[in-house]
Amino acid sequence: MKSFDTVESGDATGNNFDDDGREKRTGTLMTASAHIITAVVGSGVLSLAWAIAQLGWVAGIVILVTFAVINYYTSTMLADCYRSDTGTRNCTYMDVVRAYLGGRKVQLCGLAQYGCFVGVTIGYTITASISLVAIGKANCFHDKGHGAKCSMPNYPFMAAFGIVEIILSQIPSFHKLSFLSIIATVMSFSYASIGIGLAMAVVASGKVGKTGVTGTVAGVDVTASDKIWKSFQATGDIAFSYAYSSILVEIQDTLRSSPPENKVMKKASLAGVSTTTFFYMLCGCIGYAAFGNKAPGDFLTEFFYEPYWLIDYANACIVLHLIAAYQVFAQPIFQFVENKCNKAWPESNFITIEHSMNIPFLGKCRVNFFRLVWRTAYVILTTVVAMIFPFFNSILGLIGAAAFWPLTVYFPVEMHISQRKIKKYSMRWIGLKLLVSVCLIVTLLAAIGSIVGLIKSVKAYKHFHS
Template sequence: MGMEYNKTTEGLEIGQNPSKSFDDDGRPKRTGTLLTASAHIITAVIGSGVLSLAWAIAQLGWAAGPAVLMAFSFITYFTSTLLADSYRCPGPIHGRRNYTYMDVVRSHLGGFKVQLCGLAQYGNLVGVTIGYTITASISMVAVKRSNCFHTHGHDAECKISNYPFMGIFAEIQIILSQIPNFHELSWLSIVAAVMSFAYSSIGFGLSVAKVAGGAHARTTLTGTTVGVDVSAADKVWRSFQAIGDIAFAYAYSTVLIEIQDTLKSPPPESKVMKKASFVGVSTTTVFYMLCGCVGYAAFGNKAPGNFLTGFGFYEPFWLIDFANVCIAVHLLGAYQVFAQPIFGFVENYCSQKWPQNKFITTEHTLNILGYSYSMNMFRLVWRTTYVILTALMAMIFPFFNDFLGLIGAASFYPLTVYFPIEMHIAQAKVPKYSFNWMWLKILSWSCLIVSLIAAVGSIQGLAHDVKKFKPFGSNS
């Protein structure tokens, strides 16, 4: 059934032109473009975090909410341009490529910071994949409940377990995980990006309809009111969590270098990546402002954590169903965007550690219905195991989404701010105590404070959830 070849002995076929088939590093020619990179970014950034932005703005109010959104859009775009410049090693324009975030840090900073980067990046990626399994199952359950209410009436109990849907999500991910690498993920990211636009637009449209229909929700310049909506302590904790939610809703630095490594050259990868970052962040900001601000106008200080659920499970039930299906499909693609760097890291490590092991290195080419598929037994076993483990974690710890806030707080500062700034200072040889050095450091320290504040808010929310924790008790 087809043919076999060894990854470690791949070479050029006789008569093949190296310049046409391979890049300057000997790897197969990259084919990524501004469109595919922008799709990857939008898929990674918009995420289901857009659904909580109405709640976040409700905690901060009209004055601080939009201002914080704009501030983090600028910070994210700025630091992403610094990180994009670090893709090539210091030196000539065509310096050696860095394939992962850890490689970038190793080239520019070195030392223990490489291990710190790996811990922050891969810890965050594992956390996101578990969190997405939970979130996707919640959206699937929402569809089932909506149909139940529509069929049996609004007073029906309609209690539905999340676990079968986590299993369905995992089964689909086992299949999608056999996509060999980031370079072949473009079509899935484009589908996922379209889905994110769809459910964001539905939420925005329903919010506009609610406001136009005469809904007079109470909104204020400072958000939730102490003594009316929340206690003084809750106001502080919720404001901390809201700032953290907004900061992490923009972060995609965990996968930026891996996305950049898919781009064809010329033009220079950093130039295209900066444009893609601008497209991704500006598009995201428009959607965030529309959904967050109009959602706050629709629901006021009582805005729910997921603003799509604020419209109820009832009518228009088919539109809410469609939005939740879009969320689930989007998360299918987003899971892969965040999982591929983990898959690649483990597979590259193992192939370097055991280059003679045929189970790890041999690729089997299968011809099915006229199409050629490359299958590797180690990839099949390892990726399937990973998906099953993330699904089990999601089932055992249904409050993991709150824990994800803590992981986000811990990884946001080093990955999105600290390393890009430090590598820029090292690469550009910015003089110590110069104006540029000072303002870069002030930006870095300010974001550190935001991360610490968000971490405190997440810990408080997590402590509250753990008190009510019942393993395998996740029913909607």
């Protein structure tokens, strides 16, 4: 039997093709790390000050670090499953589950994974519009004074974001997104650093909010029931802030076969999780120190005043990051549907034929009419849903709760047990099962908190008002 590292490295069958006959993969540690950071740092970082405000200094920091450790630990298990023992590549998360677990679990994995992707693309549309509104408000306050009424609706900005995504969605595959992810990584560092700097300036000024070991105070800041529900919801927000396991296999599938993909992916995961945890700690803790128990759901939107140009730049960086992050999560959906349709109707010219066209400023491009229609329809659908349900924190918590347990904990652990043939009822088996059980309880509580928050938001919200 081949050694594990030998199996992982694979052998190319030709100069331009990999061992599975597909076009040669060119991904590296840098591009994989960029994809991870693009997927992880995003809307999640903006809600961490609010999340820590609900949980307090102790629980907030402990949960933040715990989720980071769990995500990295299970990501190493998932990375080892990319290739089967025979050396066969498993190009998607569903392929990995099919190879190691099989049965109905493959469909359950697909439901969780693609449901997560749809939720994330909706969430990113909402978040981008919030940042674009913040730019408009900052300019309004600068021109008319801090007492001016600068309310404006999100919907035109959501529509503009959707138009940009329709254009970018024509990028043919995940493998062509490296340039977008590298730009997004630079943007994420930029706006996180600006947010930290602005929060530090608030702390230095002495005009800070009240903080506490247990966060918001029941009966003062929130009701007793709200304290419980929002604490659960905050836990879901933190879980979502590390959500990249759902896309890990697809990222790993972009890597060149030498050095072994699993080794490179583990290094990329460590680099990505370490970097994001560092920024999360700074954004969450300094943001909470600045705003206290009244910390907003998106702490960058609170900086509407001077220097307005810096606030504009930070929010513009968020928008650019989310433009790229949308594609990182949408491309697997596009390719899943297109692969299914190609297999179902292989003789359809509308679905299979690519046409060469000259497009102004872009030159000669290959256009597939099915890809054009289907991807445009998907972006329009997510944009419309975002307009109907623009509830930022509640959506983040619900997505985090729904996707965290199956994709980040359950499937990686079960596949690791199967791959390593861990003996039932051994200490390691018991420890892994305990991890799965504890995370399930946390996930259910976070989901309940998010649903309660969503119900309250729906009752209070009036559609298409600013």
